[in-house]
Amino acid sequence: DQQNAFQLSQNNEGAAQKQWTNQLAVTDETPFCKMDKDENLGPGCDVTIAEINNINKKIRKDIVSLVNTDFFKYFKFDPFKKCTFWENNEGICFSRSCAVDVVEDWDKLPEYWQPEVLGSLENDSTNETETHHTAEDDASFLNELCNSKNDKMNQLESNNDLNYYDINDFLNEDAVLVDLSKNPERFTGYGGQEAGQIWKSIYAENCFSSDEADTCLAKDAFYRIVSGLHASIGTHLSNDHLDTTTGEWGPDLDLFMARVGNFPERVSNVYFNYAIVAKSLWKIKPYLKELDFCNDYDNDVKQKIINIVSQLDSKIFDEDLMFKDDYDASIKDDFRSRFKNVTKLMDCVHCDRCKMWGKVQTTGYATSLKILFELNEADEESKQQVVNRLTKFELISLLNTFNRLSTSIESINNFETLYDERVNGEDNQGAIANFFQNNNFFKLIEKAKDSFIDKCKKLNGSNDTSENVIDLAVEEEEEAEESKFQDLKMPKKKPQQKKKNTTQKNNISQDSTADENVWARAWRTEIHNTREAFRFIYRSYLDLPKNLGNMLLVNFNKVWNRFVGVQDYLNEEEQDPSVYKLDLH
Numbered sequence: 001d002q003q004n005a006f007q008l009s010q011n012n013e014g015a016a017q018k019q020w021t022n023q024l025a026v027t028d029e030t031p032f033c034k035m036d037k038d039e040n041l042g043p044g045c046d047v048t049i050a051e052i053n054n055i056n057k058k059i060r061k062d063i064v065s066l067v068n069t070d071f072f073k074y075f076k077f078d079p080f081k082k083c084t085f086w087e088n089n090e091g092i093c094f095s096r097s098c099a100v101d102v103v104e105d106w107d108k109l110p111e112y113w114q115p116e117v118l119g120s121l122e123n124d125s126t127n128e129t130e131t132h133h134t135a136e137d138d139a140s141f142l143n144e145l146c147n148s149k150n151d152k153m154n155q156l157e158s159n160n161d162l163n164y165y166d167i168n169d170f171l172n173e174d175a176v177l178v179d180l181s182k183n184p185e186r187f188t189g190y191g192g193q194e195a196g197q198i199w200k201s202i203y204a205e206n207c208f209s210s211d212e213a214d215t216c217l218a219k220d221a222f223y224r225i226v227s228g229l230h231a232s233i234g235t236h237l238s239n240d241h242l243d244t245t246t247g248e249w250g251p252d253l254d255l256f257m258a259r260v261g262n263f264p265e266r267v268s269n270v271y272f273n274y275a276i277v278a279k280s281l282w283k284i285k286p287y288l289k290e291l292d293f294c295n296d297y298d299n300d301v302k303q304k305i306i307n308i309v310s311q312l313d314s315k316i317f318d319e320d321l322m323f324k325d326d327y328d329a330s331i332k333d334d335f336r337s338r339f340k341n342v343t344k345l346m347d348c349v350h351c352d353r354c355k356m357w358g359k360v361q362t363t364g365y366a367t368s369l370k371i372l373f374e375l376n377e378a379d380e381e382s383k384q385q386v387v388n389r390l391t392k393f394e395l396i397s398l399l400n401t402f403n404r405l406s407t408s409i410e411s412i413n414n415f416e417t418l419y420d421e422r423v424n425g426e427d428n429q430g431a432i433a434n435f436f437q438n439n440n441f442f443k444l445i446e447k448a449k450d451s452f453i454d455k456c457k458k459l460n461g462s463n464d465t466s467e468n469v470i471d472l473a474v475e476e477e478e479e480a481e482e483s484k485f486q487d488l489k490m491p492k493k494k495p496q497q498k499k500k501n502t503t504q505k506n507n508i509s510q511d512s513t514a515d516e517n518v519w520a521r522a523w524r525t526e527i528h529n530t531r532e533a534f535r536f537i538y539r540s541y542l543d544l545p546k547n548l549g550n551m552l553l554v555n556f557n558k559v560w561n562r563f564v565g566v567q568d569y570l571n572e573e574e575q576d577p578s579v580y581k582l583d584l585h
């Protein structure tokens with residue numbers, strides 16, 4: 001079903017892109033404007049888009065600064081790992097921006113990232129280089145960093161089953177350490193058949209062996225995670241896109257619309273992923289608080305983590321809806337091994353930078369899933385198995401993935417503003433109010449939610465009574481929504497008058513009456529313009545001394561700077577003399 005959805009979405013995409021271009025050029029009607037920020041995100045998530053936007057605003061500063069700390073900005077991955085899914089994986093990315101600058105200058109790294117420190121574990125592989133450290137070395141980042149005594153280091157193999165990614169990724173001899181902050185995720189030029197094939201294979205992993213009702217939520221969640229990752233990448237590459245004509249990097253609204261904005265389900269999936277990762281962080285909140293970074297390490301890191309997790313709420317995602325009984329255990333195994341394949345598929349990506357961010361994020365999601373589905377707080381053994389054994393790379397990828405999603409959400413909101421400016425340009429001022437009033441953009445989310453319920457229904461048969469999967473009430477609601485959203489198109493352009501200052505508002509409302517004498521209106525306009533011209537001359541005389549004073553000060557500052565030998569810090573172009581702004585009609 002998900003495969004069909006993917007195929008269908010591919011078929012529709014060309015048409016949608018074409019439609020989008022035409023729509024923007026000709027009319028302001030587009031599906032981008034139909035989301036409701038106050039609707040819940042979908043089954044399992046008792047949170048709205050608006051609430052997530054709010055949370056994100058609160059944590060944004062801390063998460064950005066957290067991932068730029070020395071501890072969180074380094075990631076280890078093996079760019080040379082063989083793709084095990086098909087032969088002849090020789091695709092080449094021609095773009096310079098595909099390249100990753102790996103850390104070669106080890107001397108400049110902080111001490112705790114030096115190979116010998118990384119290797120200094122209690123298993124006594126102290127004088128080994130980083131490439132030789134063993135699986136156990138990574139089993140607890142606390143031990144590595146702080147040389148604290150960990151009495152029991154269980155065999156990592158026993159933990160293997162609980163992992164949703166391939167732990168060997170971090171143990172490979174060829175793995176390199178990369179500074180993520182120096183290799184931002186952005187447009188790389190990677191695409192075409194190679195990238196398409198990888199996405200196709202990723203979605204193909206969502207073919208669970210059973211089509212029973214119980215697999216429904218699992219399938220949906222799997223699909224949403226993958227699609228949310230895909231949409232998040234699409235958002236980043238549109239937000240940090242190279243304009244090849246000007247050579248400048250910046251947001252490309254058309255590209256965002258074509259890849260993400262025009263597909264409400266995709267936007268919704270980014271929010272869904274945010275909810276998943278946020279919930280996993282919430283779940284390990286008590287343990288995160290106890291993280292004992294080395295004393296010589298930046299104490300702020302712990303405070304930042306605490307600030308972030310304290311903004312999160314348990315209701316954001318209910319992982320208990322999935323995998324409830326013994327039968328579900330086998331679905332969970334299936335889910336785990338399929339997600340592991342997704343992480344392994346990253347080895348087939350040809351563009352190194354894409355591969356690296358792909359690894360970071362798939363490992364981040366894998367860690368989230370492990371925390372959500374394998375950690376039972378009531379069971380001491382599962383705590384030992386999951387939390388006590390979190391590796392530093394899991395923690396790094398988890399928080400970097402959260403930051404990727406947080407950035408996506410910020411970008412989506414920025415794109416909303418850009419979109420609004422474009423569509424509701426000068427000649428459509430009235431639509432702006434309408435747009436915000438209805439939160440139109442986010443009403444599309446609602447439709448996305450419906451589509452999941454649809455899929456569940458198809459899988460389950462329409463008579464399914466499972467309360468957690470489909471509620472009959474939802475069906476009625478759905479029909480009601482159907483008619484409710486029929487009108488959710490961007491409002492047609494209405495002839496609007498230009499924005500004017502309050503003193504003129506009364507005149508204007510009189511001006512706009514249909515039967516007004518055109519000569520009277522012209523007369524009033526002339527009077528207004530003449531008054532404006534006089535006001536301009538008068539204000540110019542008033543402002544002259546101030547402007548001359550400023551000019552003198554700036555020039556004196558320049559001469560002084562030259563005299564004392566410092567660089568000019570005042571930008572002449574930014575000097576803004578006081579000038580009265582004319583309001584001519």
Ligand SMILES: Cc1cc2nc3c(=O)[nH]c(=O)nc-3n(C[C@H](O)[C@H](O)[C@H](O)COP(=O)(O)OP(=O)(O)OC[C@H]3O[C@@H](n4cnc5c(N)ncnc54)[C@H](O)[C@@H]3O)c2cc1C
Nearest residue numbers: 009010186187188189191195198227230231237266354358
């Ligand atoms: C792991 C990975 C990481 C990447 N990282 C980067 C990067 O950092 N920078 C960069 O510039 N490029 C990156 N790419 C490439 C990028 O994702 C696109 O593949 C590329 O830009 C070509 O896009 P496209 O429009 O041809 O369709 P693709 O994005 O390749 O998508 C293929 C098809 O999937 C369907 N689809 C698209 N999005 C979704 C969605 N969210 N949910 C469901 N279905 C969807 C559509 O039908 C589409 O035609 C990466 C690719 C991969 C596989």
